[in-house]
Amino acid sequence: MQKREFVNSIYKKSLSLIYNWLGDKIFLITIVSLGISIILLALGMAWVLLYEGHTSLKVHGVIGFLTSSEWDPAVKLRFGSLPFLFGTVVTSVGALVIAFFPAIAIAIFIAEYAPKWLGNIIENMVHLIAAIPSVVVGIWGIFVFVPWMREVVYQPVYTWALENNSSLLPILGNPIGYGMASATIILALMIIPFTTALTKDAIDQVPKEQREAAYALGATHWEVIRMAVTPYARGGIMAGSVLSFGRAIGETMAVAMLIGNKNNFPFTIFGPAATMPSVIINEFREAVENLHLSSLMAIGLVLFVISLIVNLFAAYITRKLSITGGQSI
Amino acid sequence: MVKEKNRAEKAISYKKPENNSHNILKLNSMSQLSDVRMETKKLSVQYGDHYGVKDVSIPVYNKQVTALIGPSGCGKTTFLRALNRMHELNRNIKVSGEVLLDGENIYGDKVNPVIIRRKIGMVFQKPTPFPIMSIFDNVVAGLKLTGTRDKRYLNEVCEKALSQAALFNEVKDRLNTPGGKLSGGQQQRLSIARALAIEPEVILMDEPTSSLDPLSSMKIEELINELKEKYSIVIVTHNMQQASRVSDTTAFFYMGELIEYDSTNKIFTNPENRKTENYITGKFG
Ligand SMILES: Nc1ncnc2c1ncn2[C@@H]1O[C@H](COP(=O)(O)OP(=O)(O)OP(=O)(O)O)[C@@H](O)[C@H]1O
Ligand SMILES: [Mg+2]
Numbered sequence: 001m002q003k004r005e006f007v008n009s010i011y012k013k014s015l016s017l018i019y020n021w022l023g024d025k026i027f028l029i030t031i032v033s034l035g036i037s038i039i040l041l042a043l044g045m046a047w048v049l050l051y052e053g054h055t056s057l058k059v060h061g062v063i064g065f066l067t068s069s070e071w072d073p074a075v076k077l078r079f080g081s082l083p084f085l086f087g088t089v090v091t092s093v094g095a096l097v098i099a100f101f102p103a104i105a106i107a108i109f110i111a112e113y114a115p116k117w118l119g120n121i122i123e124n125m126v127h128l129i130a131a132i133p134s135v136v137v138g139i140w141g142i143f144v145f146v147p148w149m150r151e152v153v154y155q156p157v158y159t160w161a162l163e164n165n166s167s168l169l170p171i172l173g174n175p176i177g178y179g180m181a182s183a184t185i186i187l188a189l190m191i192i193p194f195t196t197a198l199t200k201d202a203i204d205q206v207p208k209e210q211r212e213a214a215y216a217l218g219a220t221h222w223e224v225i226r227m228a229v230t231p232y233a234r235g236g237i238m239a240g241s242v243l244s245f246g247r248a249i250g251e252t253m254a255v256a257m258l259i260g261n262k263n264n265f266p267f268t269i270f271g272p273a274a275t276m277p278s279v280i281i282n283e284f285r286e287a288v289e290n291l292h293l294s295s296l297m298a299i300g301l302v303l304f305v306i307s308l309i310v311n312l313f314a315a316y317i318t319r320k321l322s323i324t325g326g327q328s329i
Numbered sequence: 330m331v332k333e334k335n336r337a338e339k340a341i342s343y344k345k346p347e348n349n350s351h352n353i354l355k356l357n358s359m360s361q362l363s364d365v366r367m368e369t370k371k372l373s374v375q376y377g378d379h380y381g382v383k384d385v386s387i388p389v390y391n392k393q394v395t396a397l398i399g400p401s402g403c404g405k406t407t408f409l410r411a412l413n414r415m416h417e418l419n420r421n422i423k424v425s426g427e428v429l430l431d432g433e434n435i436y437g438d439k440v441n442p443v444i445i446r447r448k449i450g451m452v453f454q455k456p457t458p459f460p461i462m463s464i465f466d467n468v469v470a471g472l473k474l475t476g477t478r479d480k481r482y483l484n485e486v487c488e489k490a491l492s493q494a495a496l497f498n499e500v501k502d503r504l505n506t507p508g509g510k511l512s513g514g515q516q517q518r519l520s521i522a523r524a525l526a527i528e529p530e531v532i533l534m535d536e537p538t539s540s541l542d543p544l545s546s547m548k549i550e551e552l553i554n555e556l557k558e559k560y561s562i563v564i565v566t567h568n569m570q571q572a573s574r575v576s577d578t579t580a581f582f583y584m585g586e587l588i589e590y591d592s593t594n595k596i597f598t599n600p601e602n603r604k605t606e607n608y609i610t611g612k613f614g
Contacts, residue, residue, distance in 0.1 A: 210457060213458075217471035218447030219474055232461070
């Protein structure tokens with residue numbers, strides 16, 4: 001009797017051993033090959049961009065390509081990416097600056113102040129807005145936002161400057177509605193939901209003990225948020241902002257639809273400009289010259305590298321600022 | 330709040346008086362040592378319709394240590410957190426009965442819980458320094474809430490509180506490093522220093538040494554002995570030796586009810602109740 005049980009248990013054990021061993025192996029192989037193929041895919045993309053773009057980089061020189069502001073695909077066939085670099089940096093930094101505080105305020109409201117049902121509704125709305133295709137945002141921008149901004153902001157400001165302070169006019173630019181300002185504000189609206197969602201997640205991660213410790217010192221709700229919640233969540237909040245910034249850099253459709261697409265300096269606040277993604281999408285189909293095509297590819301490469309850096313930076317911030325088990329690392 | 334209280338009082342009036350009350354009388358005659366600082370009157374806490382503690386009435390004497398003991402889940406933490414209105418942070422918890430601080434009900438209509446928590450400090454079971462705040466800022470965090478900005482004064486308070494918590498010598502050269510970088514025991518002493526810095530009147534401690542090594546525990550016990558010169562202390566502990574070493578009076582809880590309350594000496598040498606005796610002698614719990 002006992003012996004049989006013993007044999008049985010051995011049998012079961014060995015079965016599960018084989019099973020586990022095989023399972024482990026299969027799992028490992030799947031995971032490793034998937035992981036490697038992702039890396040290969042990314043490397044492949046970078047390589048294609050480099051391969052296609054290197055003609056342009058060779059002709060203009062890397063530094064020349066990055067610092068020249070001449071983009072002339074028609075006559076001189078000279079390509080410098082500075083205007084697009086500039087447009088991308090201005091619109092995305094501007095968007096981040098505009099979006100940061102509202103996004104954090106909304107997240108704090110959802111996480112800390114709103115009653116549960118209301119918080120849930122708002123949070124779902126935020127997720128919904130984040131999922132709107134950017135071409136739809138662009139259409140809305142063209143039909144609603146731009147006309148409205150033109151009427152209510154751009155033209156009145158322009159008229160005011162015309163009458164009172166004409167030295168501002170070259171900075172303000174033409175108030176047609178399509179330009180840097182519209183693109184930046186729309187970008188900000190597009191990344192607010194994203195930043196909000198990430199900030200809310202970071203706030204939810206703050207342990208109950210941290211809040212209670214602050215309450216026990218006689219803190220009010222607002223003081224608890226300032227003293228215990230936001231400092232603890234800062235890693236997540238910063239990383240979320242950097243990731244949102246990355247999205248703003250790469251955002252293509254809505255920006256291309258609203259920024260006016262002017263390829264050369266000088267850029268003005270209201271007037272048209274261009275970003276790296278917008279110039280790629282606008283000129284790709286019409287690029288007949290090899291050097292033109294190659295230059296667009298090179299811009300793609302620059303965009304790729306910048307996005308990579310931004311994402312690595314987000315990861316670094318998360319690691320650097322996040323807090324685990326009461327210890328900051 | 331008022332409605333809840335009325336309901337609870339109604340519920341209470343159906344019950345026959347518990348033996349808690351005569352314990353208090355007896356204790357009063359036994360210990361004329363000092364006056365009552367805090368007092369609970371038929372204090373009950375409900376999680377939904379489950380009672381965490383029920384009808385507990387005990388005094389907390391001035392400049393004495395009151396220990397709360399009992400098996401896990403008996404309501405010690407629940408009771409302690411009712412003493413500085415920490416339960417209010419959760420909407421599903423109902424507190425009824427009274428908690429008097431110097432004769433005034435802290436659950437009274439016009440009482441601000443923020444003020445109450447300044448007067449009745451708390452140290453938690455897990456060390457809870459603000460991890461990225463510097464040690465200095467951790468200690469004076471509560472003071473800064475009251476609007477104190479005078480740097481010299483803050484320095485003074487910080488040094489004093491850290492010394493009281495027996496931590497100053499270990500950290501005096503790195504007051505600017507984050508609180509999260511200290512060891513567990515140091516973090517707990519930092520939490521104590523932080524609670525002391527606002528000079529509360531009563532200090533509540535929930536198993537302050539349960540996550541610490543014996544040496545750190547000893548330091549904290551010594552600290553409690555010193556603190557008692559100035560403060561009234563309520564301490565939850567699972568450690569019988571600790572309770573007998575540090576406390577003057579002891580309350581034994583079982584299944585949410587107060588079974589026995591008396592001087593620590595009496596509880597540990599000659600308890601009235603059979604359950605208390607069993608628990609003290611390790612027969613259950
Ligand atoms: N947040 C809560 N929600 C619901 N029930 C709770 C909650 N906190 C405690 N309880 C219940 O209240 C009772 C008392 O819990 P309490 O935490 O006060 O026990 P304790 O004596 O501190 O135990 P321990 O020694 O394990 O810390 C337990 O039955 C517990 O399940
Ligand atoms: Mg407990």
